[in-house]
Amino acid sequence: DIQMTQSPSTLSASVGDRVTITCRASQSISSWLAWYQQKPGKAPKLLIYKASSLESGVPSRFSGSGSGTEFTLTISSLQPDDFATYYCQQYNSWWTFGQGTKVEIK
Amino acid sequence: EVQLVESGGGLVKPGGSLRLSCAASGFTFSSYSMNWVRQAPGKGLEWVSSISSSSSYIYYADSVKGRFTISRDNAKNSLYLQMNSLRAEDTAVYYCARAAAGMTADYWGQGTLVTVSS
Numbered sequence: 001d002i003q004m005t006q007s008p009s010t011l012s013a014s015v016g017d018r019v020t021i022t023c024r025a026s027q028s029i030s031s032w033l034a035w036y037q038q039k040p041g042k043a044p045k046l047l048i049y050k051a052s053s054l055e056s057g058v059p060s061r062f063s064g065s066g067s068g069t070e071f072t073l074t075i076s077s078l079q080p081d082d083f084a085t086y087y088c089q090q091y092n093s094w095w096t097f098g099q100g101t102k103v104e105i106k
Numbered sequence: 107e108v109q110l111v112e113s114g115g116g117l118v119k120p121g122g123s124l125r126l127s128c129a130a131s132g133f134t135f136s137s138y139s140m141n142w143v144r145q146a147p148g149k150g151l152e153w154v155s156s157i158s159s160s161s162s163y164i165y166y167a168d169s170v171k172g173r174f175t176i177s178r179d180n181a182k183n184s185l186y187l188q189m190n191s192l193r194a195e196d197t198a199v200y201y202c203a204r205a206a207a208g209m210t211a212d213y214w215g216q217g218t219l220v221t222v223s224s
Contacts, residue, residue: 049212095211098150
């Protein structure tokens with residue numbers, strides 16, 4: 001099974017900050033990597049698919065990069081609506097999610 | 107507008123059974139693979155099962171294999187998850203999610219809570 005490891009688990013940041021979250025796969029997944037945002041009591045929302053493709057309607061301050069085993073999600077300028085938990089997910093072989101990164105207010 | 111609405115969750119005793127449903131609307135249901143993903147209270151996301159658009163391909167996570175059965179009825183635009191031999195560790199919010207071919211989940215339902223407790 002492919003394991004996904006995110007870092008950090010928690011991130012404290014301020015509005016306007018540039019934020020980067022890292023995700024590592026236990027084996028190569030090419031670019032079959034997605035990023036989701038989840039707020040309390042809500043379903044996950046797709047932000048990025050195929051490592052770097054922005055889902056329709058998602059603000060351009062979100063971007064993704066990487067391939068193989070190393071991936072990053074970047075929020076260029078953190079907005080109040082962005083405080084949430086973020087998950088990476090591989091879909092190269094079934095689906096596996098990272099453990100999540102909670103972005104909280106500093 | 108794409109909508110996925112789960113139902114059927116509730117409180118069940120260990121060893122019991124439950125059948126979840128997911129009603130789909132706003133898209134051509136028969137063109138998408140469908141999936142169940144769960145989230146235990148305060149925990150992360152765990153993929154449970156997937157079924158292809160025509161039900162030809164079905165996959166399960168090891169944690170539910172042999173106990174859960176996924177199915178769909180394209181005529182009724184509905185997805186199901188039959189859960190048997192339930193355990194305390196199956197307690198979670200269960201989400202249904204659609205995925206286009208070669209893609210990952212782009213729309214999710216609001217989830218239904220399953221609690222396994224005596």
